[in-house]
Amino acid sequence: MTNTGAIGNAPLTGSDLRAFFERDAIAVARDLIGCHLLVNGSGGLITETEAYFPHDEASHSFRGPTKRNGAMFGPPGNVYIYRIYGMYWCLNFVCTPGSAVLIRALEPQSGIAGMIERRGTDVLTQLCSGPGKLCQALDIDIEINNRLLDRPPFSISRSAPVPITSGTRIGITKNAEVPWRFGIQGSRYLSKPFR
DNA sequence: CGGAAGATCCTCT
DNA sequence: GAGGATCTTCCGG
Numbered sequence: 001m002t003n004t005g006a007i008g009n010a011p012l013t014g015s016d017l018r019a020f021f022e023r024d025a026i027a028v029a030r031d032l033i034g035c036h037l038l039v040n041g042s043g044g045l046i047t048e049t050e051a052y053f054p055h056d057e058a059s060h061s062f063r064g065p066t067k068r069n070g071a072m073f074g075p076p077g078n079v080y081i082y083r084i085y086g087m088y089w090c091l092n093f094v095c096t097p098g099s100a101v102l103i104r105a106l107e108p109q110s111g112i113a114g115m116i117e118r119r120g121t122d123v124l125t126q127l128c129s130g131p132g133k134l135c136q137a138l139d140i141d142i143e144i145n146n147r148l149l150d151r152p153p154f155s156i157s158r159s160a161p162v163p164i165t166s167g168t169r170i171g172i173t174k175n176a177e178v179p180w181r182f183g184i185q186g187s188r189y190l191s192k193p194f195r
Numbered sequence: 196c197g198g199a200a201g202a203t204c205c206t207c208t
Numbered sequence: 209g210a211g212g213a214t215c216t217t218c219c220g221g
Contacts, residue, residue: 063207066206066207067206067207068205068206068207069206082205082206083203083204083205083206085202085203085204086202086203086204086205087202087203087204
């Protein structure tokens with residue numbers, strides 16, 4: 001399958017941003033693959049995503065809004081950031097209320113020197129090959145939770161179509177069999193290969 | 196290279 | 209008080 005929705009590369013803003021995200025999280029997760037993400041000048045092509053839903057036991061929104069997951073019930077195109085295992089941050093983009101896409105990996109293109117410094121490695125394929133690594137590389141933390149993607153420090157734009165593959169989501173125990181993980185087929189910049 | 200285990204800290208039960 | 213949408217290191221094969 002190919003991402004056919006990608007035309008042009010101007011940043012998604014305002015009503016365009018809203019229209020892109022106000023859809024089924026699976027469609028959004030698929031269409032985000034190959035998009036270009038910048039955070040404070042660091043970023044690149046999104047290579048791996050996962051979709052989460054309110055009716056999905058693996059989702060933080062499964063039991064309704066709480067203090068922690070509040071941003072997940074914000075407007076389409078909102079950013080939801082949470083701490084995982086007491087050590088790392090994870091980045092999500094909100095779709096319809098309580099639905100979101102976890103950004104799991106990207107191919108570095110901009111601000112690589114800063115990523116190398118923050119990650120402590122110069123191996124390009126290991127800078128953003130996982131949700132926690134990606135946040136460390138892009139200097140993402142809770143300070144920029146609950147903001148829209150068309151405002152600083154964020155910028156997101158569509159890019160050229162890429163070949164898409166899918167599989168089961170990573171690191172969960174509940175609802176673990178659904179194929180709601182998406183990625184660039186054959187990319188070297190993934191958290192794990194697709195089977 | 197694959198599996199195991201430890202690090203570490205909230206939030207929600 | 210348990211349990212994570214993770215990562216790194218260490219160990220064995």
